[in-house]
Each structure stands twice: as C-alpha cells, then as structure tokens.
Amino acid sequence: MKTAVAVSGGMDSLLALALLKGQGRDLLAVHGLFLPPGPQDGEVLAALERQCRTLDVDFEVLDLRREFQREVVTPFVRAYASGLTPNPCAWCNPRIKFGILLDRVNGLGADRLATGHYVRMAEHGQWGPTLQRGADPVKDQSYFLSLVPRDRLERADFPLGGRFKNDTPAFLSELGLEPVHSSESQEICFVPDDDYRKFLLESGLSLPGGGNIELSDGTVLGRHDGLWRHTQGQRKGLGIAYSEPLYVLDKDVERNVLVVGPGHELATEGCLARRMNYLVSPDKWPEEVMVQTRYRQQAKPSRFLARGDELELLFLEPHAKPTPGQVAAIYSSDGLVLGGGVIES
RNA sequence: UGGGGUGUAGCCAAGUCGGUAAGGCAACGGGUUUUGGUCCCGUCAUUCGAGGGUUCGAGUCCUUCCACCCCAG
Numbered sequence: 409m410k411t412a413v414a415v416s417g418g419m420d421s422l423l424a425l426a427l428l429k430g431q432g433r434d435l436l437a438v439h440g441l442f443l444p445p446g447p448q449d450g451e452v453l454a455a456l457e458r459q460c461r462t463l464d465v466d467f468e469v470l471d472l473r474r475e476f477q478r479e480v481v482t483p484f485v486r487a488y489a490s491g492l493t494p495n496p497c498a499w500c501n502p503r504i505k506f507g508i509l510l511d512r513v514n515g516l517g518a519d520r521l522a523t524g525h526y527v528r529m530a531e532h533g534q535w536g537p538t539l540q541r542g543a544d545p546v547k548d549q550s551y552f553l554s555l556v557p558r559d560r561l562e563r564a565d566f567p568l569g570g571r572f573k574n575d576t577p578a579f580l581s582e583l584g585l586e587p588v589h590s591s592e593s594q595e596i597c598f599v600p601d602d603d604y605r606k607f608l609l610e611s612g613l614s615l616p617g618g619g620n621i622e623l624s625d626g627t628v629l630g631r632h633d634g635l636w637r638h639t640q641g642q643r644k645g646l647g648i649a650y651s652e653p654l655y656v657l658d659k660d661v662e663r664n665v666l667v668v669g670p671g672h673e674l675a676t677e678g679c680l681a682r683r684m685n686y687l688v689s690p691d692k693w694p695e696e697v698m699v700q701t702r703y704r705q706q707a708k709p710s711r712f713l714a715r716g717d718e719l720e721l722l723f724l725e726p727h728a729k730p731t732p733g734q735v736a737a738i739y740s741s742d743g744l745v746l747g748g749g750v751i752e753s
Numbered sequence: 754u755g756g757g758g759u760g761u762a763g764c765c766a767a768g769u770c771g772g773u774a775a776g777g778c779a780a781c782g783g784g785u786u787u788u789g790g791u792c793c794c795g796u797c798a799u800u801c802g803a804g805g806g807u808u809c810g811a812g813u814c815c816u817u818c819c820a821c822c823c824c825a826g
Contacts, residue, residue: 418787420787484788488789493788493789493790494788494789495788495789496788496789497787497788498788499788500787500788525787546786549787552787552788596787596788596789597787599788604788604789638789638790639789639790640789640790641789641790641791642789642790642791643790643791643792644779644780644790644791646779647779647780648764648778648779649763649764649765649777649778649779649780650764650765650777650778650779651765651766651777651778652777652778653777653778653779654778655790655791656790702788702789702790702791703786703787703788703789703790704785704786704791704792705791728791731789731790733789734788734789734790735788
C-alpha cells in the first residue's frame, strides 16, 4: 500500500511529504508538469529530486501539460469569453490533481494521493468520511476542493489539515528542510504577472468588444472595453467618478452592457448552483446550511432546494450577489463540506 | 441683447463673522490572498476662471474682464 505525494516545490507539499515520511508510510513523490516549459524547470526538478533522495522517497515527474491545458486553461479562457468568471483552481482539483493525477499514480502502484492542502477528512457518524475545513481558519482551502467527487476524496490524504500555516516555515526549518521555491506562488499559476486580461488577449480567442456601462435603471454612465475585463462585485477599474463607489452588478451578455450600482444594490436573496458535486446526499443535510460563494468569505446561513444536479439557495442573511462561474461551497454549521457547485445566476 | 445663475484637483463637491483649501468618486502605489474580485493602508490643489484693489492676512470683501448655463427674445 503506497501513497503518492504531490510535490510542487513549495513549503506546504514539502511538509506534507515530511510528515507522512515521519509516519513511516510507503511513499512516492510525484511532481506534475502543468505549465509550458520555463527556464528554471531543470533546476527545480533537480532540487526536488535531491530533496526526495535526502528523505529517501522515490520521485517521479508526470507530464500533465496537455491535460492541464485541455481541462483547465482552455475552459478558463472560454468561460471568460462567454461572460462568466471562472475559478480555475477549483476545477484543477477535481479534474487534474484528484482526477488525472490520481489515476496516473494508481498506474504507478500508489492507491492514495496526498497533497499539501489545508483541509481535513473527518469521520462523521452518519455520513462517513467527509471533507472538513482545515484547522487554520485563515488558510482553509476546502472551498477549492468542494468540486472533488467523494470517491476521490476518500483516496486522498491531507497531512496539513490540522496544522496552522504560520507554523509551517519554522517547523520545516526544524526538520532541516527548505522549499525549492522560496516564495509562495499565488494568483493563477498559469497566468504570468497575475494579469489575466493580458493572458486572455494573447490566447488567440476572439473576445467580445466594448459596450455601455449602465445603472440598473438604464442610465448610461460610460463605456467598457469588454465584459471579460470585469466581474460581478468588482469596484476597481470602472473609471467612473460618482458620488459613491460603484460595483459591477451584472454582465448583460445579450446587450453587452455592464450594469453597475452602489454597494447596497449588490445584495441578493439567493442563487442557483449547477453541476452539483454532492459529498453528502442533500436529503441528509440539515435544514439550514452554510454557503460560501467566494473564497475567503464568511459562509452565510441558507435554506436550499435540491433538484437533481441543481441546487437553489435562499440566503437567510444579506448576501452579496454571487458571481456566475464561481463556486458555491455548501457546509454544515460545524465546517463539514456537504457539496459544491458552479454558480449559474 | 435684456434678466438670473455658475465658475475650487480628472469628476462631484464643502468652505461658516476674511485667518491661511473638508469629503466623496476616479487614478496610482502598497498590504492581505492558491481564482476573478472584495477589503485595508498610503499618495493625489503653495492653490480656488483671469487681472487689479482693500487688508497684517482673501477661495471668502470690492472691481474689471473671460467662460459656460438658464429664462426671456
């Protein structure tokens, strides 16, 4: 029984590897290649390999660039072009990491896959193994894993789930380990300079052009250069001087109009999520669930109505308008992930 | 051409009995952050349409001119 550990070169996956090694597990470190070749690749791979040798763990490199392009990058670009705001990190987990990568490590003799995510798998009395928020509330990444199917999560290990991110650097140096990448790479991993607009422009896909910026009553305030440059709830970048801050309320794709308004107009009563990934069958859910429609947002209480792979949510507290294309993660009040889906409207 | 109104940073806009330029928006910079966003912090008028005058001191008073707006015609 062997466990594969996905190592990126960052400190979290390194710690995951070290912790599992300390448990005496039979390990295989795997590094997935997702991005087009870069100048530092050779160096990074060599460093990773050295690191694994030090820890006495076998190391494999898996080329998943094609798959990543097909499953994450291309859908990302298409989503923007069609007026949605995609969440590539949330897709990468079910499709790549716990999808294709997990399949590939199976082929290498590992039946489980461990990652450095700050989430936990809890054993619930009635629901069985269930995804749970990480112990560290500021680092919890369960939102990004809510689209991963349950049978996949049951084959996952998250050694960092009970730990706090702040402790990680010190703990690593105690172990005498140093990450290959000194800095955390945030933002979208495949978008250079954190500039998704430039990335879209260079993607070669034809993008919709400019149109009006209007208030919800139809008053024209200005022009935009393409709906894909904006997203619901966004304040910056409108370039409109008004008596108060204006936020994007809606992207009217039909009319190519960006609808904006003051902050209080962002409030909404509910939303519809589709392509639901149920980690716990909704007929077992409590009457009231907690819904998170953005990463790093406080989950809000909500009622729900499940219809097949659609979930209608009725917020019980004021809630900022969710963004179509983003993920709605459903939690129990004690932080167990009941499911996740893609926001439709 | 008569009558009225307005002119303060990119936009909106406070400026009281003259005392040495609020605030909001936008923009820019930074922080937070495994998506987009949000949020937080910081920067942003030696100058108040232009000239002259009164005054120790004027955006604030007087005056001339200019520009724009509205109602008349």
